[in-house]
Amino acid sequence: MASSRTNVRVAIVGDRGTGKSSLIAAAASEIFPDHAPPVLPPTRLPADFFPDGVPLTIIDTSSSLESRGRLAEELKRADAVVLTYACDQPATLDHLSTFWLHELRRLEVKVPVIVVGCKLDLRDERHPMSLEQVVAPIMRQFREIETCIECSAANLVQVPEVFYYAQKAVLHPTAPLFDQETQALKPRCIRALKRIFILCDRDMDGALNDDELNEFQVKCFNAPLQPAEIGCVKRVVQEQLPEGINELGLTLTGFLFLHALFIEKGRLETVWTVLRKFGYDDDIKLKRDQLSIPSKRAPDQSVELTSEAVEFLKGVFSLYDTDKDGTLRHSELEDLFSTAPESPWDEEPYKDAVERTALGGISLNGFLSEWGLMTLLNPAQSLANLIYIGYTSDPASALALTRRRSHDRKKQHTDRNVFQCFVFGPKSAGKSALLNSFLGRPFSDNYTSATEDHYAVNIVHQLGGTKKTIVLREIPEDGVKKLMSYKESLAACDVAVFVYDSSDEYSLKRASELLTEVTRQGEESGFGVPSLLIAAKDDLNSYPMETRDSAKICQDLGIDAPIHLSVKGRDLNNVFSRIVKAAGHPHLSVPETEIGRTNKHYRQLVNRSLMLVSVGTAVAVVGLAGYRAYAARKNTSN
Structure with a gap:
């Protein structure tokens, strides 16, 4: 089973004169060109060239200095890179490790690389050297190299294989599955195969018996295994890994061993077929359509x-x-x-x-x-x-x-089980302490100013046995401006709380400013939310006018009186149940500014006027219809 790709784009790069254009022309026409141009236009190899049925587009490139900008663009668009050297020019091979591979890293090209030795027919036979000897040191240094191959466009030797390997590296990549350094399956691959094994182990006995192995084979490869083939598979596993087979069948250890063996033998498409049949994508995560x-x-x-x-x-x-x-x-x-x-x-x-x-x-x-x-x-x-x-x-x-929160407000009720509460407040007000107390953590005098949003989530038990999940989201003071820059920022909020240090006059002033800012945002966006003012650090002496000032703020905005609490003194004043209550009644405790009230009153007057106009129009229409009926009867009687 191939991936969902509909095309593979391969960029060919390398030193001038290494045979890039001749390689492309020979692959497309199966004829060695007498005169290949310096740079060919994009060349498409059709789907029927490849066993996976996916077409491939080859992008030729120039290595000249003036073409470096275009080269970088093409590399960043490529699904794979074919990096060429000339078998008769050892300096071009050296240039791969001294320049080209470093250049790919500098440009952050993170795709498979296929190293290709061109002009194999021109290699000096007096100095024979195996491909492994030539490229093994480079592959150890640059793990992004997927494979290496040598070819001859002149003799049409291993030309199609170059692009088969390039496409295979994209459709069936090694990197997500296998760690070349440790020669072992990667953790994410192991986890996916373990899940597949458990799904196939229908009797849940920890092993795949012959029937389960056959079902697995049919699901993945649309063909059953013959009894002799199943026996052969088991023997291979048992000979190399005795614990891979037990009296019940193939164990998880054996199942993982088989897939590692496929990869070591270059049969990556087998492993990818299994993963894709069970809904995994190239990152070994479930595909979105699942x-x-x-x-x-x-x-x-x-x-x-x-x-x-x-x-x-x-x-x-x-x-x-x-x-x-x-x-x-x-x-x-x-x-x-x-x-x-x-x-x-x-x-x-x-x-x-x-x-x-x-x-x-x-x-x-x-x-x-x-x-x-x-x-x-x-x-x-x-x-x-x-x-x-x-x-x-x-x-x-x-x-x-x-249901939409705006509908909940109209119905004056919500059926939600999870409420999100935004926690606003100035620095040192006690926001983090409030979140920690929600999780039952002990109070700490060590203060660290939050720079990112933090979450605390817990279940609150209500009278009558009901349970609601509350998500407290702490908004750092410095993050409020960024949050409010989005018009719909309050749409995800069920209730907002504004925490201030009751011993600090400035803290209340700043909390009041934040409350007003959020209220205005709610009025402008239509996503006003129930709000509560929380006077934290009640164990400290309040500043002289705190009670009067905080009460006036709440009165002006039309919300409940402040909730006084002390996390340090373990007196939370039932604050989390009160948050649940406010979130559960979305039509109450929604603050309004004076401008907001005026606009609301204006809208009500307009709506009332429109209603009166509508009623008046309806009466006039009925009256006109009655007059016409009367006139018609009068004319008839005459």
């Missing part, structure tokens, strides 16, 4: 896990919690994600977003919270990882699109 992602019709919609997906995750958690201590340790999480390209939560923004135990373990609440965060921020990544870890139901059943 993922049914609900498309957001409006910016104020979000994506959540369905109850079916949540129940699946609860089952997965229980399965991998092998010691049944109610947490997944780091090793158990690694095992869980061992069939994914990598563990998705090892990097930001997920790495520190949930509560962890002292040994790095994660509770069921933390586990589900991480999935809720990933689904909110990157639905495609979330769905892909669900499939990687074994979700076999219809992918479309895993994710759901929420």
Whole structure:
């Protein structure tokens, strides 16, 4: 099975006189040209030239100094590079390692390189040398070289093979699969093959029996294996890796060994066929068409896990919690994600977003919270990882699109289960401490100013037994301007909180400015959000007029009175439940500036006037119709 590419573009580069143009002409016409021009126009080899049925476009290049700009452009557009030297000119071979390969790196050309020795017929027979002796030192130094070959355009020796290898390097690349230095499968390849093995192991006994091997063969290669062929495969594995076979069949170790053997023997297309049959792309990730992602019709919609997906995750958690201590340790999480390209939560923004135990373990609440965060921020990544870890139901059943937040405001209710809360505030106000307290982390006096957005996610239990997932997104003070530069920046926000240090007058002033700025943005964009003012550090003495000043700010904007709390004193004043309540009632606590109120009042007057005009018009139309009916009856009676 070939990749989804519809064309492969190959640039040919090398010293002048190394035979580039003659090689291209001979490949296209199967005739050695008497007089090849210095640089040929783009040449297309049709699909039927190649076993994968993909056409190839060859771009000839000039090595002259005045053509360097054009050369760089072509190299950056190429899918592969054929780098030529002349077999009768040793200096051109040396120039590959002293100039050309370094030039490709300087231009950041990150595609497969095929080194081709042209003019094989002109090599001095008095100095025979094997190809391996010639290029092995270069290949060790430059790992981007996929393969090397020598040819003769004059004698039509190995000319088609040059472009077959170039295309093969693009359609069936080595780099994602195999580490040339360690001579071993790369981790992402191992993880994908492990998932494939588990999917094929239908009886889940840890080995592929003959029937399962046959099903695998038919799925990938559309042809069954004969019993003798299955026996041969097993013997090859058992002779070289005894633990690759047991009494039940081919083990995972043996399955991986077979694929490594295919690669070592140059049969990369076999491994790629397997990967592509199971939905993988060239980066060994699931292709986009394998993922049914609900498309957001409006910016104020979000994506959540369905109850079916949540129940699946609860089952997965229980399965991998092998010691049944109610947490997944780091090793158990690694095992869980061992069939994914990598563990998705090892990097930001997920790495520190949930509560962890002292040994790095994660509770069921933390586990589900991480999935809720990933689904909110990157639905495609979330769905892909669900499939990687074994979700076999219809992918479309895993994710759901929420109703527009503007509709929720009109209905004065929301059905969302995951709320995103933007946390604004000046430096040193206590934003990070608030996020840490949400995750149950102890208070620390060590202060580090945040420079990037940070996330904290947890499940909040409400009265009546309901649960909501809250995502707190800390916006650094210096990042507010950038955030507000996007008109729809508040569309993803369910509730905004503004934190200030209650002992610092300037902190409240700055929080008030941020609150006003965000309020105006909401009024202008139509994405106004419920907002809360949080007076942090209540364990310190408030500045004298703090209560009056903060109350006036809230009164002027029409929002609830400030919430006083102390993270250090462990008095959080039920703040997270109050955030849930505000998010759950999107029509309340939405701040309004004086200008916003005036504009709103004006719109109401206009709408009322238009309604009166409409009613008046309707009455006039009815009256006119009645008059016409009366006139018609009168004329008839006369």
